[in-house]
Amino acid sequence: MMAFLNFYLIPGVVLGCIYALGAIGISLTFGILRFSNFAHGDTMTLGVYITLSLVQFSGLHPLLVAPLAMVLTTGIVLGLDRTFYKPFRTSPAIMLVIASFGLMLMIRSVIQFFWGVQLQALQTGIQMPLEALLPVRFSENHLLIIGATVLLMMAVHLVLTRTKIGKAMRATSDNPELAALTGIDTEVVIRATWAMGASLAVAAGVFLGLDTHVETMMGFKLLLPMFAAAILGGIGKPYGAVAGGLVIGIAEELSAYPWIGTTPLLSPGYKGGVAFAIMVAMLIWKPQGLFRGRQF
Amino acid sequence: MKHLITAAALAALAATPAMAGEIRVGSVAGVTGPIAELVAPIVAGRNLAAAHINANGGLLDGDTLVLVLADSQCDPKAGVDAGNKVVNVEQVVAIVGASCSGATNGMVQSVTIPAGIPSVSDSATAPSITDLDDNNLVFRTAPSDAYQGAALAKLAWEAGYRKLAVTYANDDYNAGIAEVFVANFEGLGGKVTANQVHEPNKASYRAEITTLSGGGAEALALFAYYGGSGITIIRNALETGAFGKFMAADGMFDVSVIEQIGAENLRGNLMITQSASDPSNTSYQLFAEAYKSTGMDPGAPYAAHGYDATFLIALAIEQAGAADPALIAAALPEVANAPGEIIRPGEWEKAKALIAAGKAVNYEGASGSVDFDAAGDVPGFYSVNTINAEGKFEMRFLR
Numbered sequence: 082m083m084a085f086l087n088f089y090l091i092p093g094v095v096l097g098c099i100y101a102l103g104a105i106g107i108s109l110t111f112g113i114l115r116f117s118n119f120a121h122g123d124t125m126t127l128g129v130y131i132t133l134s135l136v137q138f139s140g141l142h143p144l145l146v147a148p149l150a151m152v153l154t155t156g157i158v159l160g161l162d163r164t165f166y167k168p169f170r171t172s173p174a175i176m177l178v179i180a181s182f183g184l185m186l187m188i189r190s191v192i193q194f195f196w197g198v199q200l201q202a203l204q205t206g207i208q209m210p211l212e213a214l215l216p217v218r219f220s221e222n223h224l225l226i227i228g229a230t231v232l233l234m235m236a237v238h239l240v241l242t243r244t245k246i247g248k249a250m251r252a253t254s255d256n257p258e259l260a261a262l263t264g265i266d267t268e269v270v271i272r273a274t275w276a277m278g279a280s281l282a283v284a285a286g287v288f289l290g291l292d293t294h295v296e297t298m299m300g301f302k303l304l305l306p307m308f309a310a311a312i313l314g315g316i317g318k319p320y321g322a323v324a325g326g327l328v329i330g331i332a333e334e335l336s337a338y339p340w341i342g343t344t345p346l347l348s349p350g351y352k353g354g355v356a357f358a359i360m361v362a363m364l365i366w367k368p369q370g371l372f373r374g375r376q377f
Numbered sequence: 378m379k380h381l382i383t384a385a386a387l388a389a390l391a392a393t394p395a396m397a398g399e400i401r402v403g404s405v406a407g408v409t410g411p412i413a414e415l416v417a418p419i420v421a422g423r424n425l426a427a428a429h430i431n432a433n434g435g436l437l438d439g440d441t442l443v444l445v446l447a448d449s450q451c452d453p454k455a456g457v458d459a460g461n462k463v464v465n466v467e468q469v470v471a472i473v474g475a476s477c478s479g480a481t482n483g484m485v486q487s488v489t490i491p492a493g494i495p496s497v498s499d500s501a502t503a504p505s506i507t508d509l510d511d512n513n514l515v516f517r518t519a520p521s522d523a524y525q526g527a528a529l530a531k532l533a534w535e536a537g538y539r540k541l542a543v544t545y546a547n548d549d550y551n552a553g554i555a556e557v558f559v560a561n562f563e564g565l566g567g568k569v570t571a572n573q574v575h576e577p578n579k580a581s582y583r584a585e586i587t588t589l590s591g592g593g594a595e596a597l598a599l600f601a602y603y604g605g606s607g608i609t610i611i612r613n614a615l616e617t618g619a620f621g622k623f624m625a626a627d628g629m630f631d632v633s634v635i636e637q638i639g640a641e642n643l644r645g646n647l648m649i650t651q652s653a654s655d656p657s658n659t660s661y662q663l664f665a666e667a668y669k670s671t672g673m674d675p676g677a678p679y680a681a682h683g684y685d686a687t688f689l690i691a692l693a694i695e696q697a698g699a700a701d702p703a704l705i706a707a708a709l710p711e712v713a714n715a716p717g718e719i720i721r722p723g724e725w726e727k728a729k730a731l732i733a734a735g736k737a738v739n740y741e742g743a744s745g746s747v748d749f750d751a752a753g754d755v756p757g758f759y760s761v762n763t764i765n766a767e768g769k770f771e772m773r774f775l776r
Contacts, residue, residue: 084587088617092581099580198413199633200604206639207615220616293580293609294637297409302578337584349585350547350574 087218089338090331095223095292097330098230102285103303104310104322105237106278112254112317112374113274114166116177121282121307122300123188128154128283129203129290129299130196136203143203144225147287151280158279159272185301193297201295203287226288233284234323237277241319246273254317305353306333309360315374324371329356400436400700402690403463403496404444405474405484407451411577411604414631416476419499420446421673422683423473426722429667430691433725437698442691445469449480451602453549456480460488470700471693472496473686477602478503478550485515495706497690499682502627502652503553507752514706518682518689518747520652520757522550525626526557528759528775529650533598533624534565536648542570542594542620544585544601544610546577551600554626558598570594577605582613590619602628608637615642627651630678630762632770640768653760653774654681654744664722664743676772684722685742689713692720692740695732710749715739 103125110118128150135146165184169176210218241247253260253270261267286300310329314321333355336347363370404423407416427442436442445467447459456475463469472494475481481501489496490511498517507521533541541562545555559569570592575585589597597620601607607629614620623646630651635643654661664684665675692712697704717737720728731738740747747755765771
C-alpha cells in the first residue's frame with residue numbers, strides 16, 4: 082500500500098500538476114483564440130531557460146526567480162502575438178495553427194542557438210524524502226510543486242471569477258460574438274489569455290525542470306499530454322484542463338501498477354500511449370470533454 | 378558571439394552551390410537531442426579528418442572534401458529527414474553517420490540503401506545493424522554491441538554481481554545491447570531478476586523502479602541515453618532507495634551524469650563501458666595529438682571513430698578514382714582491410730601517392746584496426762569508466 086502511494090500515486094499527482102498547468106494555457110487559447118497552439122510547449126521551454134539564466138545570474142532558488150521569468154516570457158509572447166498571430170486574427174483557424182507550428186520551430190531554434198543543446202539543471206544532486214513524513218516519501222521539491230500548483234490554481238480561479246478581465250475571458254470563451262456585442266474589448270482579452278497561458282506554462286516547465294532536468298525538447302515532449310488533458314477536460318474550460326491534467330498524469334503512472342498479479346498492468350514502455358488512448362477515447366465517445374467544453 | 382560566427386559560417390557554407398573541384402559527403406549526426414554533448418566531439422573528429430585531407434592534396438585531382446552537416450536528433454524520423462536532405466538536396470556521394478542506432482536504421486533503410494549511397498556510421502552500435510539487407514552499403518567504425526554487451530556482462534560478473542535487474546529504453550540501441558547483456562550475464566551463471574523496457578523522456582520512473590527492485594537485485598543494469606531517461610532513472614532510484622549501484626553502457630557516458638547526480642552519490646557505484654581506443658596504439662596516438670591540438674579531448678567517446686569513418690570514405694573515393702557511390706561502396710573494404718601498406722591517421726599524402734601508384738592500402742585507424750567483416754562491422758575494444766576522487770571519469774582499457 083505504501084509503495085502504491087509513494088511510487089505511483091505521488092509521482093502521478095506531481096506529473097498531473099505539471100500537465101494541468103500547461104493544459105490551462107492550451108485550453109484557453111483554444112477557447113478564446115480558436116486555434117490549437119503548437120508553440121505552447123516551446124513557450125514553456127523558453128520560460129524554463131529564462132529561469133535557468135536568472136538562477137545562474139542570481140544564485141536564488143528557481144521558484145523565487147520563476148515569477149520574473151513568467152513576466153519576461155509573457156512579454157515575449159505578447160510581442161510574438163503582435164507579430165505573428167495578429168495579422169491572422171480574421172483568417173481561418175488553420176492558418177493560425179500553421180503559424181504556431183512555425184513559431185514552435187523558431188522558438189526552439191532560438192533557444193538552441195543561445196543556450197546550446199546541452200543538458201542543464203536547475204538544481205543538481207539528488208533529494209532524499211523528508212524525514213518527518215516517513216513512511217510517506219515526499220521530497221521537498223514534490224511538496225513545493227504540489228503546493229505552488231494549488232496556489233497558482235487558486236489564483237487562476239480568483240482571476241477568472243472575481244476580476245472583470247477574468248469574467249470577460251470566460252464570456253469570450255463561451256461565445257465570442259455575444260461577448261464582442263456586449264462591448265468586451267477582445268484584444269485585451271486576447272492579451273490576458275496569452276499572459277495567463279504563458280505564465281502557467283513557465284510554472285509547469287520550471288516544476289518539470291526541478292523534477293528532472295532542463296533541455297531544449299522538454300516542452301515539446303509535454304505537448305501531447307497537455308493537449309490530451311485539455312481535450313479530456315473540455316476545450317475552453319480551465320477547470321476541465323486542471324481535472325484532465327491530473328487524470329492523465331495519475332493514469333500514466335498507475336497504468337504501470339501491478340493491479341493484477343505481480344507484473345505491471347501495462348508495460349512501462351507504453352506509458353506514453355496512455356495519454357493518447359485517453360484522448361482518442363474522449364474524442365470518440367465524449368468529444369465535448371468532462372466539463373462540457375466546445376465541440377469541434 | 379562565437380556561436381553566432383560559427384552559425385554564420387555554417388550558413389554561408391550550406392548556401393554555397395556544388396561546384397567543380399568539390400566532393401560532397403554527408404555528415405549526419407545527432408547534433409540536438411538526448412546525446413547532444415557526445416555528438417559535438419564526434420563531429421569535430423570528422424571535421425579534423427576532412428581538414429587533414431584537404432590540407433594534404435585533397436581528393437582525386439585536388440578536389441575539396443566538403444562535409445555537409447545534417448541533424449538526425451538521435452531519432453529514427455529525424456534520421457530519415459536528415460538522410461533525405463543530404464542525399465536528395467545536397468547530392469552527396471557517401472555519408473558519415475548517423476549517430477544513434479535508431480537514426481541510422483531509419484536513414485539507411487528509407488533513404489541511403491534505396492538510393493545506393495554508402496554510409497559509414499561512427500557511433501551506431503546496435504547488433505540489428507549487422508543483419509540489415511544492405512547491398513553492402515552500410516558500414517560502421519563503431520563496434521556492434523554484441524561485443525559491448527558481453528564485455529559489460531563479464532565486468533558485472535567479475536565485480537561479484539550475481540543478481541541484476543535490467544531496464545532499457547525503448548529504442549534500437551538500448552534494446553539491442555540489453556538483449557546481448559542479459560544473454561551473456563545469464564550465460565555466465567548470473568540471474569536477471571527483472572527485465573523491463575521503459576519509455577524515454579518521462580518525468581518520473583519511480584513506478585518502473587519499484588517494479589524492478591522487487592526481485593532482490595544487487596544492482597541495476599541501465600541501458601538508456603543519459604539525456605533521454607538515464608539520469609532521471611539513476612536519480613529516482615537513489616531517491617527511492619531502490620538501487621544504489623548501477624552498470625551502464627556508452628549511451629550514459631557523459632559528464633552531465635556526474636554533474637546532475639553529484640559525484641559523491643556515484644563514486645564506487647557506477648560502472649560504464651565505452652568503446653575505446655587502445656592508448657598504446659600508434660594510430661591512436663597520432664590522432665590524439667592532432668585532435669588535442671584543436672582543443673578537444675581525444676578520450677571523448679567515438680571521436681576517433683568519427684575521424685576513421687571520414688578518413689575511410691576519403692580513401693575509398695581515392696581508390697574508386699571517381700565520386701561514384703557504387704564504386705566507393707566497393708572500395709571501402711579494400712582500403713580498410715589487409716593486404717596493403719599500412720596507413721595511419723593523418724597520412725593522407727602517403728595514401729594518395731600509394732593509391733596513385735596502384736598499390737593496395739590498409740587503413741589502421743585511431744579507433745582500432747577498422748577491418749570490415751562481411752557485414753561491414755569492425756571488432757570492438759572497450760574501456761570501463763568509474764568515478765574517481767576528483768569527481769571525474771577514470772578510464773581503464775579492457776584488454
